[in-house]
Amino acid sequence: MTEPVVGRRERKKAATRQAIADAALRLFLERGYDQVGIRDIADAADVSTTTLFKHFSGKEALVFDQEQDVDAGLVAAVRERVAGESVADALRRYVLAHWLPIAGHPQRAEFVALVDTTPALRAYYEQMWTRHTGTLGAAIAAELGRPADDLACLTLARFVLDIPALTSTRPDRRAAVETIFELLRDGWNERTG
Amino acid sequence: MTEPVVGRRERKKAATRQAIADAALRLFLERGYDQVGIRDIADAADVSTTTLFKHFSGKEALVFDQEQDVDAGLVAAVRERVAGESVADALRRYVLAHWLPIAGHPQRAEFVALVDTTPALRAYYEQMWTRHTGTLGAAIAAELGRPADDLACLTLARFVLDIPALTSTRPDRRAAVETIFELLRDGWNERTG
DNA sequence: ACACAAAGTTGACTCGTTGCACTTTTGGAT
DNA sequence: ATCCAAAAGTGCAACGAGTCAACTTTGTGT
Structure with missing residues (x-):
């Protein structure tokens, strides 16, 4: 197997991104897109809104995290x-x-x-x-x-x-x-x- | 000629709308879309932002005033x-x-x-x-x-x-x-x- | 161990947009 | 002529998305 060359740093980054995307999708499905604010998602993922926007270009992008390619x-x-x-x-x-x-x-x-x-x-x-x-x-x-x-x-x-x-x-x-x-x-x- | 059945009311309304659209297009062409704020346009047309949004559904709609139909x-x-x-x-x-x-x-x-x-x-x-x-x-x-x-x-x-x-x-x-x-x-x- | 860079935080800020309570205008009915 | 209800407009405060700058934390390579 090829050992993943990714260190703790990148792993944590990916984890943060995933936590945000998961929280976002969960909340959106629960309450509806318009009833969820960016701050709600950031809180649920336990990050700041600035961090959230460093991972995602905008609110809509949170929804389509998986279907990029x-x-x-x-x-x-x-x-x-x-x-x-x-x-x-x-x-x-x-x-x-x-x-x-x-x-x-x-x-x-x-x-x-x-x-x-x-x-x-x-x-x-x-x-x-x-x-x-x-x-x-x-x-x-x-x-x-x-x-x-x-x-x-x-x-x-x-x-x-x-x-x-x-x-x-x-x-x-x-x-x-x-x-x-x-x-x-x-x-x-x-x-x- | 067919006398226009529109009263002063509708004429003024149309004039206001036109003033807003004109001011918007002028400013957009002068400075660029992103460099012009809604408040700038409202000021230039001498109306409040509330009035502006009663005539146009959003900032983008100001640009496409003419090509509706x-x-x-x-x-x-x-x-x-x-x-x-x-x-x-x-x-x-x-x-x-x-x-x-x-x-x-x-x-x-x-x-x-x-x-x-x-x-x-x-x-x-x-x-x-x-x-x-x-x-x-x-x-x-x-x-x-x-x-x-x-x-x-x-x-x-x-x-x-x-x-x-x-x-x-x-x-x-x-x-x-x-x-x-x-x-x-x-x-x-x-x-x- | 040290220094550098990337990741994250904080809080204030901009900007589009909406809501609310209020005044002015105007067309129409009496 | 006068009065009324609706339409148009105002002023202001607020909300939510997104940004910015200064700062702290945390990995990483040497």
Whole structure:
């Protein structure tokens, strides 16, 4: 095994961060986002508010501590796709396999409910996705040997990243995802249902 | 001429609102968004901060006073399209005709620069667009005799509303818009440039 | 053992935004 | 003409998020 080179210092730092994130999520779920102040969280984690803000950029960031690397999975899905599979298909497979199950989890449900019912969090969450457009677009372009800022690739990336917003309120999320990917593959067709 | 039915009351209210918006835009352009406080604007317009917030929902809204009814034009374009024209074509025509020229205007340039260089304004602006997804999607669906929350229609609406974000940094914005509409019409094609 | 840097504390401060109690204005009904 | 209720505006105090500067504590490398 590789001995972790991290000393007590970094471990304590990570512990503090975790304590803050845990306290925040617990309080948010208990009382609701708007009913919890930064000072409440800081007190619960037994740190000062200044320390809290050295670990997290803002109140919203406390909620999304875990889901930082959204694009990593997408980029990997595009790069390590099976031979002959198109980029769009790889993305479709990844989305169906990784984005749908999350909503089913028991504890994830109340987390999703928290985000959905809090406008500030909805807004922050949506922006999280669109912020990854550049990364995913560049990855797609690289696979196809096009320039990193190729418009078509960026557009595909953006459209794929729109999927969560478009499907979140649908009764059958899987069918919704399929519908959107069909539209992406075949284009907008006025005459079919 | 049609005598304006508005009394002194509404006229004064409108004047106050305009004074606030003018003062705000002037100060923002002079010093930059973050260097201007709400109290500065209220003072410049000679009103109290309370009054200011009765006219505008927040600091960002002061900047976008003029471009409220984004969706009205889009909805009209879809509804009053020429016979036989597809919804997608109508949207393409409207976007090419109405969204492109704006960027060319002289004073509009520094306004755009202000928005582009201020993260808070960029975020607010992007959300303005996506907020119209429901309206435009419903309008498209109505034209095609589909349910108002038809997923394909909402998706098309969303994708069209993504266009400003995708094309704003492009050297040739017209070509960029055309490219995206081609992608929307024909679907994502891996093999063509 | 020592010195330096990173982590944390404290308290006051800025700034957007809201609430409350109050005055002024104005349109309409009597 | 007059009076009233609603709308518009004011002043001020407050709240919560986030920042700042000076200071203390705690690891770490030498």
